[in-house]
Amino acid sequence: MHGTGSRKGKSLSTGIKKKRAGICFILPGFLGVFLFSILPFFDVVRRAFSNTSGTTFAGFRNFATVLQNEAFLLSAKNTARFILTSVPLLLFLSLLMACYINARIVHKGIVKAVILFPMVIPVSTTTLFCRLLFDDAGMMNGTIRAFGGDPIRWMDSGYVFWVLVLLYIWKNIGFCVILWCAAMDAIPKEIYETAKLDGAGFFTRMGRIILPILSASAFIIVLLLVLNSFKVFRESYMLTGNYPHRSIYMTQNVFNNWFQSFSVEKMAAGAVIVALVLAAFVMMLQKRLMMRLDER
Structure with missing residues (x-):
């Protein structure tokens, strides 16, 4: 029983290490996408509802202008x-x-x-x-x-x-x-x-x-x-x-x-x-x- 428990513990720790290694490999790419793609897109969405300077809320006026x-x-x-x-x-x-x-x-x-x-x-x-x-x-x-x-x-x-x-x-x-x-x-x-x-x-x-x-x-x-x-x-x-x-x-x-x-x-x-x-x-x-x- 003790041997079985130790084997399960080793396999569990090995799985956790693999997951951590996978996260470490994915993290740089995810950070790059988040910083250079997702965040700028959120800013684009904000500006779509603002005036030219981005300081005043314009509602859907910009969308109406574009669609016309x-x-x-x-x-x-x-x-x-x-x-x-x-x-x-x-x-x-x-x-x-x-x-x-x-x-x-x-x-x-x-x-x-x-x-x-x-x-x-x-x-x-x-x-x-x-x-x-x-x-x-x-x-x-x-x-x-x-x-x-x-x-x-x-x-x-x-x-x-x-x-x-x-x-x-x-x-x-x-x-x-x-x-x-x-x-x-x-x-x-x-x-x-x-x-x-x-x-x-x-x-x-x-x-x-x-x-x-x-x-x-x-x-x-x-x-x-x-x-x-x-x-x-x-x-x-x-x-x-x-x-x-x-x-x-x-x-x-x-x-x-x-x-x-x-x-x-x-x-x-x-x-x-x-x-x-x-x-x-x-x-x-x-x-x-x-x-x-x-x-x-």
């Missing part, structure tokens, strides 16, 4: 359009590539390293490459002229939206493929073999086996893609500056312009609105995922 602002409404519409266009396209293309790599490619490590290459290229380099391709005197217009066509003003028309979508997909597709491949590697091989023996084709295996199992991974990938889509401002700014074509005037553009004009209260109210929309989107995705897991 034409530039903010245009930027919100363009941002939603960009997300609804680029994220599904990127999900579909990256999933197809991941399925092909898992099924056909032998040296997967080399292929994964190659497709991740766009992520390590600086934004300035990628935007410069886009300018070389789609500028008025760029390679695309040079090719069109060679075939006797009229040049297209890619950067000053609605085409620039698709240029930005293409750039976003090219920049992020490797990252998505790696995540899909990692999720697929976790699926037991016996499931694939059993499905093949039962005569299940590629699309049947995708619809009945792969996609239901990958639903949890899809939630993370969609969430990361939506968050990354808000970073496309860097490419948009370097391509066309503060005031680009109307089709790619994003929320980051209007926030940047408000920051330069010291409209802190409008910028704070707009940031809170965007944060609330993102939070609602994440909760909706999570609820959908939980319902899918309960069905399984």
Whole structure:
């Protein structure tokens, strides 16, 4: 009995030490997030309900001003359009590539390293490459002229939206493929073999086996893609500056312009609105995922 009690005491003390070690590892990261993300966001919320100087309570006046602002409404519409266009396209293309790599490619490590290459290229380099391709005197217009066509003003028309979508997909597709491949590697091989023996084709295996199992991974990938889509401002700014074509005037553009004009209260109210929309989107995705897991 005494030996059993001592073993329980040792295992308990070992568990406590492990928990303490885990807390010590997590604490620096948590403090960094709390000091540089959570606390500043609380200050943004406070300023959203205050005047420009942050000294007088303004109620919901700043929110009403923002929601009636034409530039903010245009930027919100363009941002939603960009997300609804680029994220599904990127999900579909990256999933197809991941399925092909898992099924056909032998040296997967080399292929994964190659497709991740766009992520390590600086934004300035990628935007410069886009300018070389789609500028008025760029390679695309040079090719069109060679075939006797009229040049297209890619950067000053609605085409620039698709240029930005293409750039976003090219920049992020490797990252998505790696995540899909990692999720697929976790699926037991016996499931694939059993499905093949039962005569299940590629699309049947995708619809009945792969996609239901990958639903949890899809939630993370969609969430990361939506968050990354808000970073496309860097490419948009370097391509066309503060005031680009109307089709790619994003929320980051209007926030940047408000920051330069010291409209802190409008910028704070707009940031809170965007944060609330993102939070609602994440909760909706999570609820959908939980319902899918309960069905399984």
